Amino acid sequence: RRNGSKTRSSSLRRLPPSPPGAVPFLGHLHLIKKPFHGTLSRLAERHGPVLSLRLGSRAAVVVTSPACARECFTEHDVTFANRSLLPSQMLVTFDGAALGTASYGPHWRNLRRIAVVQLLSARRVGAMSGAICAEVRAMVRRLHRAAAAAGGPARVELKRRLFELSLTVLMGAVAQTKAAAAARTESDDADDTDMSPEAQEFKRVIDEVFPYVSSVLWDYLPLLRWFDVFRVRSKIMAAVSRRDAFLRSLIEAERRRMDDGGGGDNKSMIAVLLTLQKQEPEVYTDTMITAFCSNLLGAGTETTSTTVEWAMSLLLNNPGTLEKAQAEIDAAVGHSRLINADDLPRLGYLRCIIAETLRLYPAAPLLLPHESAADCKVGGYDIPRGTALLVNVYAIHRDPAVWEHPDKFVPERFAGGKAEGLFVAPFGMGRRKCPGEALALQTVGVALGSLIQCFHWGRPDGVEVDMGEGSGLTMPKAVPLEAVCSPREIMHGLLDKL
Numbered sequence: 375r376r377n378g379s380k381t382r383s384s385s386l387r388r389l390p391p392s393p394p395g396a397v398p399f400l401g402h403l404h405l406i407k408k409p410f411h412g413t414l415s416r417l418a419e420r421h422g423p424v425l426s427l428r429l430g431s432r433a434a435v436v437v438t439s440p441a442c443a444r445e446c447f448t449e450h451d452v453t454f455a456n457r458s459l460l461p462s463q464m465l466v467t468f469d470g471a472a473l474g475t476a477s478y479g480p481h482w483r484n485l486r487r488i489a490v491v492q493l494l495s496a497r498r499v500g501a502m503s504g505a506i507c508a509e510v511r512a513m514v515r516r517l518h519r520a521a522a523a524a525g526g527p528a529r530v531e532l533k534r535r536l537f538e539l540s541l542t543v544l545m546g547a548v549a550q551t552k553a554a555a556a557a558r559t560e561s562d563d564a565d566d567t568d569m570s571p572e573a574q575e576f577k578r579v580i581d582e583v584f585p586y587v588s589s590v591l592w593d594y595l596p597l598l599r600w601f602d603v604f605r606v607r608s609k610i611m612a613a614v615s616r617r618d619a620f621l622r623s624l625i626e627a628e629r630r631r632m633d634d635g636g637g638g639d640n641k642s643m644i645a646v647l648l649t650l651q652k653q654e655p656e657v658y659t660d661t662m663i664t665a666f667c668s669n670l671l672g673a674g675t676e677t678t679s680t681t682v683e684w685a686m687s688l689l690l691n692n693p694g695t696l697e698k699a700q701a702e703i704d705a706a707v708g709h710s711r712l713i714n715a716d717d718l719p720r721l722g723y724l725r726c727i728i729a730e731t732l733r734l735y736p737a738a739p740l741l742l743p744h745e746s747a748a749d750c751k752v753g754g755y756d757i758p759r760g761t762a763l764l765v766n767v768y769a770i771h772r773d774p775a776v777w778e779h780p781d782k783f784v785p786e787r788f789a790g791g792k793a794e795g796l797f798v799a800p801f802g803m804g805r806r807k808c809p810g811e812a813l814a815l816q817t818v819g820v821a822l823g824s825l826i827q828c829f830h831w832g833r834p835d836g837v838e839v840d841m842g843e844g845s846g847l848t849m850p851k852a853v854p855l856e857a858v859c860s861p862r863e864i865m866h867g868l869l870d871k872l
């Protein structure tokens with residue numbers, strides 16, 4: 375059962391407080407300004423850590439306390455294991471059939487099992503480390519060349535570089551689309567991108583879809599949808615069919631490769647799914663594989679790259695922390711090779727920087743919306759069945775009752791297990807927790823570590839990096855990060871050889 379907006383109201387129930395100002399049709403929608411997590415934090419300060427909202431025709435509850443969030447994902451984890459999907463999200467996710475959008479039940483459990491046991495298992499993530507390092511090396515080489523061409527510090531669009539890196543890494547895992555970045559030729563350097571052609575094509579098609587997803591009015595006001603006002607539905611459907619045709623072409627290519635006896639031990643995710651298809655064709659249909667791949671690419675790209683972007687922004691504004699991280703890497707890795715995934719367990723301070731970045735700037739500040747499958751109680755309040763659950767981890771991670779100087783960037787607060795037991799959940803919690811955490815932490819660790827290891831970093835024009843938050847499916851920086859980089863003298867020998 376999905377999107378149960380009908381909630382039984384009863385005067386005997388103790389419903390969470392609701393902000394005044396709800397109006398017919400819109401409910402509280404007109405109060406919710408971008409970025410949403412910011413507005414919801416302010417409403418929670420005024421009305422308490424469990425509050426109810428009406429978003430158009432939908433009932434929602436917003437949770438902003440560590441204790442109540444834990445309650446949702448432990449005691450009521452099964453109750454809240456459904457997703458709450460907006461109509462535009464239904465259109466782009468095969469009616470919610472993908473892992474991240476499926477309702478709790480046997481279909482979701484099967485997808486989840488495949489993701490955890492096969493596609494994103496520790497063994498598989500370990501096997502991806504070579505590809506991740508190759509892509510990071512290509513990015514570092516490009517930055518080095520930019521500095522050489524500038525004859526000194528070069529101004530670089532880090533946001534774009536990091537997005538390209540994340541997408542290419544994931545695309546390579548999903549479809550084994552290209553030879554290692556290290557094997558690329560000089561002529562490729564002229565393109566000003568390290569994205570594989572497949573990653574470029576996928577980016578082009580998703581760029582067409584994104585502007586229409588989660589458009590507030592169209593999603594929440596049924597009248598606009600019934601008459602397809604602004605032709606939103608038609609535009610989404612056209613873009614989605616181009617995306618799916620592209621993904622199907624990757625599946626076909628992989629099928630041909632397998633038929634020709636290719637693939638080897640290090641199978642792509644599509645190849646793993648096609649092998650399952652041979653055993654159970656009615657379950658692992660091409661549509662199911664398309665949905666799965668689209669979901670993984672969508673869930674893993676922007677989240678990973680934005681996290682590195684926020685981390686670099688924080689480091690640029692905190693040069694002392696950057697130097698400390700450099701010293702740790704110099705001592706543990708040296709200067710004759712680039713950092714790799716095996717180094718990460720020995721780089722405790724780098725891991726603290728990543729943890730602190732995810733505390734301050736969780737890529738999904740409200741997690742993904744859950745939905746209650748039955749009536750339950752949270753924080754002593756009654757939550758009716760069919761209510762969307764938004765957990766504001768952004769605000770919980772900055773709770774002044776829990777964290778000293780909560781808005782300050784202090785990686786040391788995670789050192790020596792000091793933060794153990796505190797509620798920090800950038801990847802969510804419980805059954806629907808992110809299955810890509812290990813892959814994300816490996817990619818973020820190697821990418822961030824290499825940038826720190828190889829370059830001196832500065833802020834364009836010496837101005838503080840703007841830390842404003844934008845709105846989107848993830849939490850982007852309002853102003854995309856640009857930075858100035860020059861190779862560290864000590865790394866010249868290695869960088870010249872890349």
Ligand code: HEM
Pocket residue numbers: 473474475486494544669670671673674675677678681736737738741742743800801802803805806807808809810811813814815818
């Ligand atoms: C820094 C990077 C990442 C962050 C911060 C992040 C965070 C999250 C969060 C908060 C959720 C929702 C949890 C909830 O519903 O309570 C989620 C779900 C999910 N993530 Fe990630 N994620 C990251 C990277 C990745 C990667 C690399 C992949 C895979 C390639 C991935 C795949 C997924 C999927 C498939 C789901 C849906 C799971 C489900 O509904 O059962 N994520 N992620």
